[in-house]
Amino acid sequence: MLGSGAAWPIPRLGCDCPQCTSSDPRDARLRSSLLVDGRVLVDAGPDVYHQLMRARAVPEVVLITHHHYDHVLGLHALAKLGRLPLHLTKESERGVRAIFPRLDFRVMHLTPGVKLELGEGLVAQAFDVAHSQATRTMALRFTFPSGATLVYAPDIGAPPDSKLARNADVLLLDGSTRDQRPGGHMPMSEGVEVAKHMKAKRTLFTHVGHRTGTFVELEAWLDGAAEVAYDGMEIEL
Numbered sequence: 001m002l003g004s005g006a007a008w009p010i011p012r013l014g015c016d017c018p019q020c021t022s023s024d025p026r027d028a029r030l031r032s033s034l035l036v037d038g039r040v041l042v043d044a045g046p047d048v049y050h051q052l053m054r055a056r057a058v059p060e061v062v063l064i065t066h067h068h069y070d071h072v073l074g075l076h077a078l079a080k081l082g083r084l085p086l087h088l089t090k091e092s093e094r095g096v097r098a099i100f101p102r103l104d105f106r107v108m109h110l111t112p113g114v115k116l117e118l119g120e121g122l123v124a125q126a127f128d129v130a131h132s133q134a135t136r137t138m139a140l141r142f143t144f145p146s147g148a149t150l151v152y153a154p155d156i157g158a159p160p161d162s163k164l165a166r167n168a169d170v171l172l173l174d175g176s177t178r179d180q181r182p183g184g185h186m187p188m189s190e191g192v193e194v195a196k197h198m199k200a201k202r203t204l205f206t207h208v209g210h211r212t213g214t215f216v217e218l219e220a221w222l223d224g225a226a227e228v229a230y231d232g233m234e235i236e237l
């Protein structure tokens with residue numbers, strides 16, 4: 001987990017809430033992105049360059065879930081890595097090009113359900129999720145050579161209807177809010193139920209929002225039903 005925060009970083013500048021003043025490093029959250037196998041980057045928000053430096057990782061391929069700023073503004077900083085393969089939907093390509101007309105990547109389009117071979121036996125499959133009327137959004141299912149599966153859905157507003165969301169060994173879900181429905185983001189209280197329904201073996205919340213509580217408070221509130229991700233967390237599969 002390179003980053004585990006929602007659209008704006010925590011601590012917020014000038015905020016003195018318990019989350020922003022926490023001394024627990026797990027409460028400092030940069031924009032959500034995921035590094036799979038140390039080489040496959042999922043999403044490239046404004047913090048991604050420093051997140052990769054911190055992880056000492058150089059991505060070989062980039063996948064984008066959708067073109068909201070918190071998921072793509074860091075692409076510019078990756079443009080000098082030598083035309084990396086960039087997988088995203090046609091709609092997201094259009095959205096990204098509105099920000100960066102010259103896109104120094106080898107652009108390839110994600111097609112829902114189609115297996116994307118990422119080398120060394122790692123496969124990704126994208127599926128549509130409800131998040132924003134204007135912004136087509138994908139979640140991703142990764143299958144590892146061992147058969148283990150990981151589903152990544154950092155921005156999701158309603159229970160997924162794809163079979164690809166089911167039976168994951170690890171399910172990473174939107175943690176923008178606890179109970180509120182800001183629109184486009186399913187609250188964690190509902191995410192816990194959805195994860196049960198989807199028969200996830202292990203569920204973690206990422207894309208964790210402001211004023212949801214400190215890491216310790218959130219883990220206590222979830223009471224074992226799910227876990228809370230944090231920046232720099234490593235998940236073994």
Ligand SMILES: [Zn+2]
Nearest residue numbers: 007068070155
């Ligand atoms: Zn987001």
Ligand SMILES: [Zn+2]
Nearest residue numbers: 012015017020
């Ligand atoms: Zn705060």
Ligand SMILES: [Zn+2]
Nearest residue numbers: 066068131155
């Ligand atoms: Zn979004």
